[in-house]
Amino acid sequence: MVGLAAGVAAAQAQAPATAPTPLQAHLTGPIPPLVKYEIVGNTTIPQPLTERPGDPVRGRRVVTDASNSTCLICHEVPTLEEFPNQGKIAPSLEGLGSRYTAAELRLRLVNPKLLVPDTMMPAYYRTEALTRVQRQYVGRTIYSAQDIEDAIAFLMTIR
Amino acid sequence: MKALLALLALVLATAVTAPAHAQGWPLERYTVEDRNSGYFYLGRQTRLLQDDDFQNPGMFAVDQGAALWRRVDGTQGRSCQTCHQNAADVMKGVATRYPAYDAKSGGIINLELLINRERVEKMGAAPFAYESPELLALTAYVSHQSRGMAKNIDISGPAAPFFEQGKEFWNTRRGQIDISCAMCHDDRAGMLLRGDVISQGQTNGHPMYRLIWQSISSTHRMFEWCNTSMRAEPYPLGSPEYLALELYVAWRGRGLPVETPSVRK
Numbered sequence: 001m002v003g004l005a006a007g008v009a010a011a012q013a014q015a016p017a018t019a020p021t022p023l024q025a026h027l028t029g030p031i032p033p034l035v036k037y038e039i040v041g042n043t044t045i046p047q048p049l050t051e052r053p054g055d056p057v058r059g060r061r062v063v064t065d066a067s068n069s070t071c072l073i074c075h076e077v078p079t080l081e082e083f084p085n086q087g088k089i090a091p092s093l094e095g096l097g098s099r100y101t102a103a104e105l106r107l108r109l110v111n112p113k114l115l116v117p118d119t120m121m122p123a124y125y126r127t128e129a130l131t132r133v134q135r136q137y138v139g140r141t142i143y144s145a146q147d148i149e150d151a152i153a154f155l156m157t158i159r
Numbered sequence: 160m161k162a163l164l165a166l167l168a169l170v171l172a173t174a175v176t177a178p179a180h181a182q183g184w185p186l187e188r189y190t191v192e193d194r195n196s197g198y199f200y201l202g203r204q205t206r207l208l209q210d211d212d213f214q215n216p217g218m219f220a221v222d223q224g225a226a227l228w229r230r231v232d233g234t235q236g237r238s239c240q241t242c243h244q245n246a247a248d249v250m251k252g253v254a255t256r257y258p259a260y261d262a263k264s265g266g267i268i269n270l271e272l273l274i275n276r277e278r279v280e281k282m283g284a285a286p287f288a289y290e291s292p293e294l295l296a297l298t299a300y301v302s303h304q305s306r307g308m309a310k311n312i313d314i315s316g317p318a319a320p321f322f323e324q325g326k327e328f329w330n331t332r333r334g335q336i337d338i339s340c341a342m343c344h345d346d347r348a349g350m351l352l353r354g355d356v357i358s359q360g361q362t363n364g365h366p367m368y369r370l371i372w373q374s375i376s377s378t379h380r381m382f383e384w385c386n387t388s389m390r391a392e393p394y395p396l397g398s399p400e401y402l403a404l405e406l407y408v409a410w411r412g413r414g415l416p417v418e419t420p421s422v423r424k
């Protein structure tokens with residue numbers, strides 16, 4: 001038993017280097033059930049995916065999480081100037097909150113391919129119609145439902 | 160004032176003079192038509208590291224490969240050199256033609272697997288593990304003998320279906336992130352992905368020394384890394400899927416010079 005306890009302690013001591021941040025709990029724990037959503041007018045998802053309203057502060061952490069497909073890999077976000085080396089392969093998100101409604105952003109995050117089938121942008125809340133997903137990600141979305149709502153709350157502050 | 164100018168001129172002259180042993184091909188050599196070697200997308204520091212054989216960390220693998228070339232191993236009491244003699248003569252140009260269709264196996268074979276087959280069949284030695292330092296070293300050494308020669312991949316006849324298979328792999332969106340090789344390396348080469356410039360994904364410098372891994376690395380390891388970066392299930396190194404992809408990618412870089420050992424980020 002002492003050996004086991006020592007092993008657990010050693011594992012915990014190593015944990016900070018590899019353990020996912022709390023933001024990514026949906027990528028490692030039990031697979032959360034997929035929240036159903038309704039598309040209205042082909043361009044919007046008006047109803048939030050969660051009861052809890054989007055939190056722009058957590059949303060800021062969600063969209064800048066470098067180890068989980070951050071927007072900044074591809075997009076520039078001028079209001080996130082403390083993050084260097086922003087990507088330039090997709091349109092700038094400057095003024096995003098003035099250009100779109102939350103309902104429009106929700107569809108674009110959940111599955112932008114419904115609007116632009118050949119877009120390179122990943123669908124952040126989709127599990128089907130994908131090819132050869134790595135075993136540990138099968139059945140999992142890139143963002144949790146709460147991540148989507150929090151991300152939208154943050155993105156709407158970019159004006 | 161004159162002395163100061165003279166000193167300035169001296170400093171400038173020293174700064175722009177390359178070391179005598181640097182390879183330093185002109186930049187135009189890294190481009191053939193619309194095809195750019197990964198070298199083209201590197202910063203100055205990394206280019207200099209590759210250019211100088213005394214600093215290029217991939218040269219350690221080449222040197223190790225030279226020693227392995229001469230080392231007797233297996234039940235037949237032979238080394239590579241026993242049959243092939245001087246690698247600088249007989250291996251010159253070989254890497255420009257691989258991967259290639261192989262009638263014996265009825266599939267695609269690359270340099271790594273060819274070296275291993277020779278070890279088993281001609282030397283009576285055990286094959287090296289795919290990404291082992293030994294197999295990488297021998298592959299790097301053999302490839303290095305073709306440095307400067309143009310890649311010339313045969314995709315005709317029996318190679319054609321494998322070429323198509325590799326091309327389809329390249330163009331298929333994969334993984335949870337749902338992005339194909341082509342979306343970045345065909346459509347967006349030269350653009351900034353976060354802080355990095357996207358290259359065309361050319362393999363003419365392989366095996367390469369990859370700085371983030373701090374090791375000499377095979378093409379298949381890079382495929383595996385790209386796949387898992389897209390959160391896609393990788394294929395085993397040396398698998399038929401990766402061999403077909405390697406054939407397609409090598410053909411994509413036709414005419415580019417063999418640079419082994421290249422240095423990449």
